[in-house]
Amino acid sequence: MAQFQLEIAITLLLLFLGYIFGRHAEKSHFKSIIAREEQHQGLVAVSVKSPTQDDSTKPGMLVTGSVVISVDYFKRFLAALRTIFGGRVTSYETLLDRARREAILRMKEEAKKLNAERIYNIKLETSSISKSASGNIGAVEVLAYGTAVLRVNQ
Amino acid sequence: MKFTPAKVPEGINYSQSNPIKEFLLLGSGVLAVILLIVFLLGSLLDWSSKFIPFSYESAMAEPFVQEYVDEYGKGSAEVSQYLQGLADEIAPLMSLNEDIQLTLHYVDNETINGMATLGGHIFIFRGLLEKLPSENALVALLAHEIAHVKLRHPVKALSKGVSIALLMAVVSGQSNTDVTGLLSNTSQLAFLGFSRSQEQAADDEAIAVSQRYYQHLQGAHELFAILLAESEQATLDTISWFRSHPEVSARINNVAELANNNGWQQHGQSTPIPNHIIEQLAQDKAAFQLKKH
Numbered sequence: 001m002a003q004f005q006l007e008i009a010i011t012l013l014l015l016f017l018g019y020i021f022g023r024h025a026e027k028s029h030f031k032s033i034i035a036r037e038e039q040h041q042g043l044v045a046v047s048v049k050s051p052t053q054d055d056s057t058k059p060g061m062l063v064t065g066s067v068v069i070s071v072d073y074f075k076r077f078l079a080a081l082r083t084i085f086g087g088r089v090t091s092y093e094t095l096l097d098r099a100r101r102e103a104i105l106r107m108k109e110e111a112k113k114l115n116a117e118r119i120y121n122i123k124l125e126t127s128s129i130s131k132s133a134s135g136n137i138g139a140v141e142v143l144a145y146g147t148a149v150l151r152v153n154q
Numbered sequence: 155m156k157f158t159p160a161k162v163p164e165g166i167n168y169s170q171s172n173p174i175k176e177f178l179l180l181g182s183g184v185l186a187v188i189l190l191i192v193f194l195l196g197s198l199l200d201w202s203s204k205f206i207p208f209s210y211e212s213a214m215a216e217p218f219v220q221e222y223v224d225e226y227g228k229g230s231a232e233v234s235q236y237l238q239g240l241a242d243e244i245a246p247l248m249s250l251n252e253d254i255q256l257t258l259h260y261v262d263n264e265t266i267n268g269m270a271t272l273g274g275h276i277f278i279f280r281g282l283l284e285k286l287p288s289e290n291a292l293v294a295l296l297a298h299e300i301a302h303v304k305l306r307h308p309v310k311a312l313s314k315g316v317s318i319a320l321l322m323a324v325v326s327g328q329s330n331t332d333v334t335g336l337l338s339n340t341s342q343l344a345f346l347g348f349s350r351s352q353e354q355a356a357d358d359e360a361i362a363v364s365q366r367y368y369q370h371l372q373g374a375h376e377l378f379a380i381l382l383a384e385s386e387q388a389t390l391d392t393i394s395w396f397r398s399h400p401e402v403s404a405r406i407n408n409v410a411e412l413a414n415n416n417g418w419q420q421h422g423q424s425t426p427i428p429n430h431i432i433e434q435l436a437q438d439k440a441a442f443q444l445k446k447h
Contacts, residue, residue, distance in 0.1 A: 019173075034164070041159045078173060081180035090176065093168035101162075 014073040022072025026094060033101050040108045045119040045146060055149045061114060065106025066143040068129060069099050076138065095140060100124055103144035111148040122146030192321055199313035203306055208253045208274070211309050215273030219259075222277070229260035229280065230438060236431050237278055240289070241296050247366045248297070248359065250304050258296075262438045266384055268295055270302035272309060280442075284435055285380045288424035290373025294364050298377075301359030307352045357405055361412050370422030371413055378406045 051060070071079075075091040082089045103124065111119055125143040237258040245256055256274045266281040276299045286292050302308065348356075364373045382402040413420045 037162060041161065044157055044159055046157065074173070074177070078177055078180065081177070081184060084184060085180060088169065090169035090171055091173055097167045 015077055018073030018075065018077070022074055025072070026098065029098050029102070030094075033098065033105065036105050037101065040105065040112070043108050043111060043116070043119070045104065045108060045111075045122050047122050049121045051118075051120050051147075051149055055118060055120070058117070058152050059150045060120075060147045061116070061150060062145060063107050063111045063114065063116065063119060063148040064143060064145040065103045065108070065110060066141060067099055067102040067106060068139050068141045069095060069102070070139040071095055096126070096142070099126070099140050099142040100144070103142040107144040107146060114148055115151050116148035117151045119146040119148045188321065192318065195317045195321070196314050199317050200310050203310045203313050206306075206309055206313075208251065208255075212255070212273035214312075215271065215275055219257075219271070219273065219275050223259060223261075226261045226263050229262035230434050232434050233260040233283070233431055233438075234258060236428070237292075237296070240293060241276070241300060244293055244297055244363055244367055245300060247363050248300055248304055250300070254303060256300060256303065262442060264442065268299055270299040270308060272312060274303045276300070276303070280435055280438055284439065285384070286427065287376050287380070288373065289427050290364065290368055290424045291376040291380065292373070292427060293367055294360050294373040294377040297363035297367075298356045298360035301356040301363075302348065302352070304359070305352070305355055307348045307356070310352070311348055354408075357408060358412065361409055365416075365418045368422065368425075370419040371409055372420075372422045372424045374409045375406070375420065376424065378402055378409065382406065 050056075051058075071092070075095065078091040079089050082091070104122070107119065107122070123145055125145075127141050127143075129139040129141055237260055238256075241256050241258050250256075254274055256276060259275060259277045260283075261277050261279045263279050264281045265279045266285065267279045268277065268282050270276045276296070278295070278299075282295070283292070286295070361371060361374050364371050385402050410420065412418065
């Protein structure tokens with residue numbers, strides 16, 4: 001009985017910590033994402049495969065950006081509850097949204113360093129890390145990559 | 155085609171709903187389902203425990219009864235025999251099932267307690283024996299414990315305990331889902347308390363037996379008077395007889411009520427506990443205190 005109570009107490013503590021810190025991390029991350037997206041808005045990044053005629057003669061280069069974000073205990077618990085009843089796993093939606101946007105931003109930041117004009121054919125890969133290891137908290141990785149067209153010095 | 159970069163609109167790809175609200179909704183749903191299962195499983199086990207043969211119960215009890223006796227020390231055989239004799243005298247008045255065997259254990263310990271557990275084993279502690287003013291009170295106490303055995307309360311408590319332990323293992327998942335481990339812990343589960351309704355049923359039996367044995371309820375009154383006095387100054391570790399037991403004053407009222415309904419005599423001459431037993435108890439107490447210091 002005492003052991004069970006201890007387990008419950010630990011779970012509640014983890015839920016509380018997960019909620020407080022997860023919430024804080026998410027808020028500040030969104031803030032940073034929104035600010036940086038505005039900053040890099042000028043750099044066009046599209047999923048179009050073939051560059052425009054103008055761009056096709058310029059040098060191209062692979063640019064990537066990847067991010068790994070861990071899910072907090074509260075989110076994971078909520079998602080586990082969801083798997084019982086079904087429905088939208090809303091607790092993971094913000095997580096993936098943040099990961100995708102952060103990955104694209106990192107890709108853009110790399111492209112900017114290379115003095116790129118535009119990025120074509122951008123693609124996103126999503127994978128989960130340590131999904132199978134039981135008892136481990138999961139993390140999601142999103143990789144964004146595309147072909148940057150570099151500015152030609154004239 | 156001209157491409158104009160635009161600001162990404164916020165909040166399309168994720169829900170703005172309150173996670174706490176979702177958590178509470180889903181959590182209470184799961185809890186409700188679990189409680190329902192516990193309730194259904196508990197009722198099922200409660201109902202089905204009467205089909206468990208008494209011989210199974212005895213076999214299950216064997217190891218931990220021995221362990222328990224070893225832990226608390228064996229009381230003198232004289233007192234055990236006296237208790238056994240009394241129990242054997244009142245048992246025929248209780249129409250026990252034929253296969254039920256009663257084994258009385260006298261425990262040389264200060265605790266004010268008496269209890270019945272699996273396999274018809276009844277433990278009476280010296281602490282409680284010393285408080286009893288008469289044999290009538292002792293008969294009421296023994297009848298109460300024998301009634302637990304007769305009504306199969308220990309096995310019901312055990313099956314409920316096992317089902318709850320099993321559910322805990324399921325809920326908490328992980329390492330302690332070892333079902334064989336659960337059953338090896340029966341010694342712990344065997345001493346689970348009985349529910350209030352079970353105590354009430356045992357009380358009713360005890361009162362009826364007092365009437366049949368002595369033709370009056372003096373013993374039951376004396377027993378509950380002691381319990382009342384004790385419960386008023388009870389600290390949790392000295393007295394475990396009251397946990398889960400009904401309010402003592404309600405039990406006293408119950409005696410009066412049953413007497414009135416059936417036209418039983420409430421008070422009468424009480425028989426004292428034999429002198430040699432009282433002496434033995436005093437000796438045990440002296441020895442126990444000597445050991446403690």
